[in-house]
Amino acid sequence: MRTIAAARHRCHCEERSDEAIPRAGWPRRNAEYRTTCSAFQVGTLLLLAGIVIGGAPAAAHADSAEVAAGRAIAADGVAPGRPGCAACHMQDGSGQPDVGIPRLAGLTAPYLLDQLNYFASGLRQNAAMGPYARMLTPAQQQQVAAYFASLPLPQAPEPPDFRATQVSRGRTVFLNGDERTNLLACALCHGPTALGVGDFSPDLGGQSGPYIEEQLTHWHAGGLRDPKGAFMRAEAGHLTSADIEAVAAYLASLQDTERKP
Ligand code: HEC
Ligand code: HEC
16 A cells, blocks of 8 residues: 555545455346446447447547647646646646556546546545546536547556566456456456447556556445446456456556557
């Protein structure tokens, strides 16, 4: 938990209780998730097809005035005496992987917007983020989401010094899941190279390891985080704490070159 303590120090993050991870799995059957997941995948594919046919270009243009306004919010913030998002997430959206501040660059605008709304309404609780999300008007939320979504994936971080066996176990978990614990393959919902599936699930590759660990631990302990977190709460209930560390190590170490289709 040293990394999380460091994050608190660097960005005044909330005090979190370091809950013990319950060992027992959640009393749900694997089949339930498989059905839910594939139903969602079909839904997502239909949605994506609809977007492609129905003219995503309108969104893709996400006019540059909006992006420029978002860039200014990221740099300077919106309230006197309060820094911009860049103070914690960096102007290029790369975050601070070592202390658990997530990368925002490359996440989709709808995902970013959802999360900002959840933080602002208190559905997703975080003492560091809540105030910053609440400061934004709906128009400013849109602008800052458009800005971070427009950024290229930042330079892949230096491969962290994780044990190779951990990364290799993490890769197996990500790609295959684990039949013994009824764990679905993460790739099923996040895609084989962790790029995420449209607006359904976020990109995870090269994301901060401590941040991933913290999210998974929260879901494993039964937290919801936000409405769509139900998928992850069900999934993380089947993860052991060793596998949480392994899959976080694998995802954090995933280099961009391994991910391009
Ligand atoms: C004081 C530091 C700090 C500032 C300033 C800050 N954030 Fe954050 N942000 C965090 C932390 C810490 C988290 C991780 C929260 C958690 O663990 O749930 C986070 C998470 C997020 C997430 C969720 C990412 C994900 O993958 O789900 C979004 C979106 C976000 N921040 C956007 C912003 C925007 C936009 C601004 C500026 C208006 C901003 N943040 C300013 C610290 C900060
Ligand atoms: C059934 C589909 C499904 C499966 C299987 C799944 N995920 Fe997810 N995952 C999601 C969805 C949907 C979200 C977005 C949740 C939200 O918005 O709160 C998500 C979000 C996440 C996040 C939060 C990312 C962020 O930026 O905050 C992490 C970390 C994550 N998943 C890791 C994993 C790992 C590791 C596995 C495999 C052990 C996995 N997921 C398996 C659907 C899934």
